[in-house]
Amino acid sequence: MRAGRPRRSGMRTWVPVVLGGLLLGACETAALGGDTGELPMNALDPAGPIARLQDNLWNVVFPIAVFVFVLVQGLILFAVFRFRDRGDGTPPRQVAGNTRLEVLWTIIPALILAGIAVPTVRTIFELADPPAEDALIVEVVGKQYWWEFTYRTEQDPADDVVTANELHIPTGREVYIELNGRDPESGVDVIHSFWIPRLAGKADYVPGHTRTMRIAADEPGTYPGQCAEFCGLSHANMKMVVVAHDPAEFDEWFAHQAEPADAEVDGQIAEGAEIVGQQCVGCHAVDGLETSAGVQIAPNLTHFALRERFAGYILDTTADNLHAWITDPQDLKPGAQMPAFGESLTSEQIDAVVAYLQTLE
Ligand code: HEC
Ligand SMILES: [Cu+2]
Missing domain, CATH: 2.60.40.420 (Cupredoxins -  blue copper proteins)
Incomplete structure (x- = not known):
């Protein structure tokens, strides 16, 4: 079947593959490093x-x-x-064993591995200090x-x-x-x-x-x-x-x-603090909040507002994101082990909670 095969078909498959790879590589660089x-x-x-x-x-x-x-x-x-089949029907020369080659290709890899082992083991010991x-x-x-x-x-x-x-x-x-x-x-x-x-x-x-x-x-x-x-x-x-x-x-x-959260709260923020003190401290610790029992099932929120992102560092700490998170965490993060509060709290109550969370500096 050698005759009628188009010679450039190989090129036609490889060029897009290589270019695609390069493009994807560039895209990863941009996504990670801006x-x-x-x-x-x-x-x-x-x-x-x-x-x-x-x-x-x-x-x-x-x-x-x-x-x-x-x-x-x-x-x-x-x-x-x-040693490819040249189509002339002659069988290749039959070889059975070559002691010198076999010894060589056993000893050389063994030496390479032994050589690599020296810095490797030294590094392992240094890391285990x-x-x-x-x-x-x-x-x-x-x-x-x-x-x-x-x-x-x-x-x-x-x-x-x-x-x-x-x-x-x-x-x-x-x-x-x-x-x-x-x-x-x-x-x-x-x-x-x-x-x-x-x-x-x-x-x-x-x-x-x-x-x-x-x-x-x-x-x-x-x-x-x-x-x-x-x-x-x-x-x-x-x-x-x-x-x-x-x-x-x-x-x-x-x-x-190491200090507890600032406790000066009033108005909407006080309302938020009260809701957090009732609904959230079963899982979250907020040092400084009276009802906080210091449990550690969920992230410690004592100085939450100082964190740039939340929920596994995937969401910017903005009021909108916080509102959406408290309403339905699984919607933003599938499998998140925090219950949704969109049904038990009104949107205004969630606003109050968010306002309080944003004071936790
Ligand atoms: C049943 C336990 C539970 C309750 C109750 C709970 N949460 Fe959570 N919360 C979690 C868990 C678990 C996470 C971590 C989720 C993740 O990142 O995967 C979390 C994460 C958070 C985060 C992000 C923290 C960070 O730094 O990443 C905030 C903010 C938050 N919860 C607020 C609240 C508020 C406000 C309430 C009450 C209205 C509340 N939670 C009630 C379990 C709970
Ligand atoms: Cu993990």
Whole structure:
């Protein structure tokens, strides 16, 4: 069938595929980094010492892997073309074993793997180091579908600072993260994976276990992250961000977070506070609100208005979004484990709740 086959059909399939790939690549860049062309979730652009350690290992292993790939694929192509059936009916030369070649292609890969093992094992040990003495210790619980961050303080656990989805850290200091695979309030065990690409590699949650990892950032800035292990319907809506501050600014942020919410409320805001105090504190903690029992089933709302986004860092903290969220959370985030209040509260009551939430600075 060699004769009548149009020669350019191969080109015609490949050109659109390659161009399409390039176009899609560009589109991803734009979606992630806006006009600047930066990739805020680029694991190959480390922004701290832990990520750099891992990147250095990649810089060694990747070129070796590319070399082996090109060599092996090249040899396959060579064999396919060189020894193809030429249509003249002669069988290929029959070969049975070649001790020298077999020894060679056993020893060379073994040496390559042994070579790669040296920096790999060294890096693994460095990553497993105990926390630095001045490390900031944060417990991170992966929930369905949001992140809870608890900053341990030496005193009473009641003084711990608890936030959701936005992890604030000081620059130049190690942050030692305890990934808790069991939600202590609900006892629900679900697998997640904690991943801030520019600050460190992934760490998977293991139900019932506490795993640890370290992250650190050199410069102030925001470093987006994402749950990287399928955990249910809204897995893709389980984002987060690390906000790195200068140490002095971080101390200020921390001191403020440790304070209860401002209690000066009147008018519509007082009405909102009352509704929250009745309807919402069964799941949400709002330190400073009288009826708040400090439960941690749902995100701590004590300083909610200071968070730029909510619901797994997917929605901007605007009045419209909040109104829509309280009316029907599942509509914005499928599978979200918060009940809809669109039927039990009037639109005016929800406005009051939103007005109150926006005072929680
Ligand atoms: C049955 C428990 C429950 C009740 C009651 C509840 N919520 Fe929630 N709420 C949740 C859960 C769970 C989430 C996290 C959902 C997610 O992000 O996937 C949440 C998230 C939120 C968020 C976003 C917080 C953040 O930082 O991401 C706000 C705001 C909120 N709820 C407000 C309210 C208000 C106001 C009420 C009362 C009218 C209320 N909730 C009642 C469970 C509850
Ligand atoms: Cu998850």
